[in-house]
Amino acid sequence: MIIGLVAAWFLADTLGGEAGLVALGALMGVLLARLYRRIDLLEQRLKLLQPAPAPEAAPPMAQATPTPAAVRPPVPPPKATTTEDGFEDWAATLPPTLPPTPSPPRVADAPPAPAPPLEPDERSAAVTTSLAQTALAWLRGGNTIVRVGVLILFLGVAFLLRYAAEHALLPIELRLAGVALGGVVLTVIGWRLRERRRGYGLSLQGAGIGVLYLTIFAAFRLYGLVPAGLAFALLAALSAAGAVMAVVQQALPLAVLGFAGGFLAPIFASTGQGSHVALFSYYLVLNLAIAWIASRQAWKLLNLVGFVLTFGIASLWGWRSWQPEHFATTEPFLIAHFALYLYICVQYSRQLLRPDAPRGLPVVDGGLLFGLPIVTFGLQAGLVRHLPYGLAVSAAVLSAVYLVLGRWLWKRSGGQLLLLIEGLLALGVVFLLLVTPLALDERWTGAAWAVQGAGIVWIGLRQRRWWATGLGLLLQLVAAALFWDHHVRPADARLFAHAAWLSTLMLGGAALVSAWLLHRLAPNRPSDSASTPVWNRTPPAALWQAVHWGMLALGLLQLLSGLWAEVWHARWTWPRQNTQLVLLWLASAVVLELTQRRLAWPALRLPARVLWVGATLAAAGGLLDHLVSPAHQWEQFTRSGGWLAVVAVLATGLWLLRRLKGSPGDSHWLDRATGAERLLLAWFAMLQGGVLLHALAHTQIGSHLAWTALAPIVVPTALAWVLLNRTGPTSPWLRGLHAPWLVLLVLWSGLVNLGHSAAMTPLPYLPLLNPVDLGHVLALLYALRLWRTAGPLPSFWQGPAAGLAAAVAFAWVNAVLVRSLHHWSGTPMWLEGALRSDTVQMALTILWTLLALAAMLWATRKAGPAMARAVWLAGAALLAVVVLKLFFVDLASLDTLRRTVTFLGVGVLMLVIGYVSPLPPAASAREARP
Structure with missing residues (x-):
């Protein structure tokens, strides 16, 4: 009744008459709802405690004789008991009743269900590590009205101190002593009730400790009755006492109430003229007590209250009162509080990894882990903004702290604190990356x-x-x-x-x-459930x-x-920029390939191979320079570092392909080299070898000599021959490399036969033994080797292939004749007007007749049945061309002597052809002969 009257008077005086009555009615409604809930729980528990009724039909021998009332044992007086969480069990205070008559035993009687607890266990880790569960347990546990009353009482004491400071009603010593005595009485009463009425006792203890905080600070700061040293000693002792009491009783509410009162004491009792050194020293003492508790209990709410109040009040003070001259007196406090809460963050995780701690709880306080550096760095930015590179140095120090701490924890605990260690290392890396931008400018x-x-x-x-x-x-x-x-x-x-x-x-x-x-x-x-949000x-x-x-x-x-x-x-003047780009891409490819194995990241192989392909194509761009000027190409290769690009591409390509050797059963498609990559490397080696050897010959020997004409095909053909020895008849290399190279050899033959004289100065010219003709021999041998490896062509391609081979051979023989006449009799070459020379025309006519004779003779003597008639007809066609040439070209252009020699020679040869090589019969006619 007294508490109700005081509450009504306070509410009416603060809120007014009507508002006070409404607030008092709401308070009574809360109390009634609370009482109704507890009565409902008690009724449920009593139903569970009542014995089950006896069965309707029981054997007579199973019935027990009732015990007379005179001989029943006396009933002991009721004694208050507590539940497992320390709150009073009201069911134990019910009026005593006689024990019920024992019911006969039943054969199959299920054990009674355990009674549900009346209150949540505020000491369990599942509650203390969750802010929501902690708040619900505090509201639902103990006596809610008492806890709300304690908060109101605490506010009232704070207002009383302020009122006493403004109105001298009693001597200040008596006023403070009375308030302190009230706090001590509350604490002592709460301590004595800790066993019987845990929730009630903890609330009183917290209120008493908060009142003592207010009193000591007021005596020191407002009135100067206590010297600074003694005041801080008392505050330290009170913090230590509160911490010990909270830990001994495992009372998170006590700790929160006590420390919240301690942090808010300077705010309520402040006159606006205080010293920030005294304020932060006072908060340092409180946070030391919180850190000591954190080394024994995983109380997330207490850590949060201390963190928010400390840095929140510090931020408010900094916004209103900080000046650059305060740096020396504020920076040590910021460092100390950062170190304390970093220690608290680590201790929180260690408490949840103890053997007796429940499993399945989050072992890292993410809010404190990531909120601490954000708040600290923000405050530090305000403190060092007048110092050059101050924030960059701060970021470097923070990075070192997080990295060293993460490394030390890894060595001490291994993988137990893995998630916390990863968070520390991540923060260390982030601050390390921030050092450089903070040290330079805003472009970061x-x-x-x-x-x-x-x-x-x-x-x-x-x-x-x-x-x-x-x-x-x-x-x-x-x-x-x-x-x-x-x-x-x-x-x-x-x-x-x-x-x-x-x-x-x-x-x-x-x-x-x-x-x-x-x-x-x-x-x-995917492990999503139906309740998982879409985002x-x-x-x-x-x-x-x-x-x-x-x-x-x-x-x-x-x-x-x-x-x-x-x-x-x-x-850089060396190497040239194209080579620099090639080397950059190749170095990146090598780094990516090495990194992918180190990190088990196969995806890095794709950009590595793409970079190698790009470098290869960029290095091959020199081929275009060679077409313009071989001398310039050689200059770029020797003096501008072009050779470095070629060697680097080949070495990197061979190294990559060697590491990419895999079978079709490899686990990842990126682990296998493709045929296109192998072909690219082979073509690059062949073309670069041919181009560079040709540029060397062009520069050192001369562009008009036969050695220069032979140079482009020597190295590529040799490489293709070596690769051909390792190629099977069904290999894709035949279509991708060897057959195309044979086509290029045909093109080379056409070019050199059309415009090159095959001079070997200072050596004399020799037909078939000069470099150009030896190059044709090399091409012929390569074609034969390719034919033996690949096997016979499909029937569709046999005719065109034979025709192309005959045409190339015919052109080469004609070119040999023209070159020989050029060196021995001074006739011009093809592009210089060879067809206008009578000697060349006469020689061509006789040569073509000899070739026709040779073809027709080979058809009748050596060719197989399938080819004889076709070859003979080809020779006859060539002979017909000779006849036409005689009448339409030679007869009009040659002089009398040459015309006579030509006609006589051709006539004699035709007679010989008619005698030694008649037309072979058709295949059907040969088969019809007996």
Whole structure:
């Protein structure tokens, strides 16, 4: 009744008459609802405790004789008991009743169901590690009205101290002593009730400790009755006492109430003229007590209350009162509180990994782990903004702290604190990446966003929050767009030591880290339920892979663009820029190939191979220079570093293909080299060998000599011959390399036969023994070797192939004749007017007749039945051409002597042909002969 009257008076005085009555009615409604709930729980429990009724029909021998009332044992007086969580069990205080008559035993009687607990267990880790469960347990446990009353009482004491400071009603010593005595009485009463009425006692203890905090601080700060040393000693002792009491009783509410009162004491009792050193020293003492408790209990709410109140009040003070001259007196407190809450974060995880701790709870306080560096770094930015490079140094120190702590925890605990260690290392890396942008200028916005996006991706993947992962990826895309839209490399910047390059490195590195995380932390299969929100359901596998490849491509593209910008601006005179680009791509390919095995990331093999292909094509671009000027090509190769590009491409290609040797049963398609890559390497080696040897001959020997004409086909044909020895009849190399090279040899034959004289100065010209004709012999041997390896052609291609071979041979023989006449009798070559020479015309007519004779003779003597008639007809056709040439060309153009020699020679040869090589019969006629 007294408490109700006091509450009504307080509410009426504060809120007014009507509002006070409404508030009092609401308070009574809460009390009635609370009482109704407890009565309902008690009724349910009594029903469970009542014995089951006896069966209707029981054997007489099973019935027991009732015990007379006179001989019944006396009933003991009721004694209050408590539930397992320490609150009073009201069922034990019911009026005593006689024990019920024992019922006969039943054969199959199910054991009674356990009674549901009246209150939640506020001491369990499942409650103390969850802010929501802690709040619900505090509201539902103990006596709610008492706890609300304690809060109101605490506020009233704070207002009383302020009122006493403004109105001298009693001597200040008596006022403070009375308030302190009230706090001590509350604490003592609460301590004595800790066994019988746990919830009630804990509430009183918390209120008493908070009142004592207020009193000591008021005596020190408002009135100066206690010196500073004694005041802080008392505060430290009170904090230690409260911490010990909370830990001994495992009372999170007590700790929260006590420490909340301690943190709010300076606010309620402040006059606006206090010293920030005294304030932060006072808070340091409180946080030391919280850190001591954190080493024994995993109380998330207590850690949160201390963290929010400490840094919140510090931020408010900094916003209103901080000046640069306060740096020396505030920076140590910021460092000390950061270290304390980092220690608390680690201790929280260690408490949940003890053997007796329940399993299945989150072992990392994510809010404290990631909120602490954000708040601390924000406050530090305000403290050091007047110092040059102050924030960069701060980021470096924070990075070192997180990295060293993560490493130390890994050595001490191994994989037990893996999630916490990963978080510490991630924060260390983030702050390490922030050092450079903070030390330079504001152009690092895009880079900082990219790093933050990578951190968000990591957190989202670790927690299976796909919407957060998507947000981090989107942030990186926006960062890349902003950066490259405004990217300008300073012309006078030092190589690899300026903001644009380092920010590019951060952008590309963040994208690559995100791609690696998408690869490592990809879900094996969707585990979404019907209740999972749409925005957080597992993406399809195809979309996941597309995003993974996209981020990988984005990261590599940004890094390579930044690298090439640096190389291009370096203006190195050696090697030339085309070779620099080739070497850059090849070095990147090697790094990616080595990294993929180290990280077990096969996806890196694809960009490595793409870069090698690009470098190969870029290095092959010198072939176009060779067509314009072989001398310039040789100059680029020898003095401008072109040889370095060729050697690097070949060495890198062989190394990559050797590592990519795989069978069709390999686990990943990226682990197997393709035929196109092997063909590209072979063609590059062949063409580069031919071009470089031709450029060498052109420069050192002379473009008009036979050695230069032979040079382009020597190395490629030799390489093709070596590869042909390792090629089977069904190998794709036949269609992709060997047959095309034979076609190129045919083209080479046509070019050299048309315009080259095969001179061997200072050596004399010798038909068939000069380099040009020896090159034809080499081509012929290669064609025969290819025919033996590949086997007979399909019937459709046999006729055209034979015709092409005969045409090439015919052209070569004619070219030998023209070259020989050019060297021995001074006749012109083909392009110089050979057909206008009478000697050449006469020689061609006789040669063609001899060739016709040879073909027809071979058809009748050596050719098989299937080819004899066709070859003989070809010879006859050539002979017909000779006859036409005699009458339409030679008769009109040759002089009398040459005309006479030509006609006599052709006539004699035709007579010989008619005698020794008649027309072979058709195949059907030969088969019809007996």
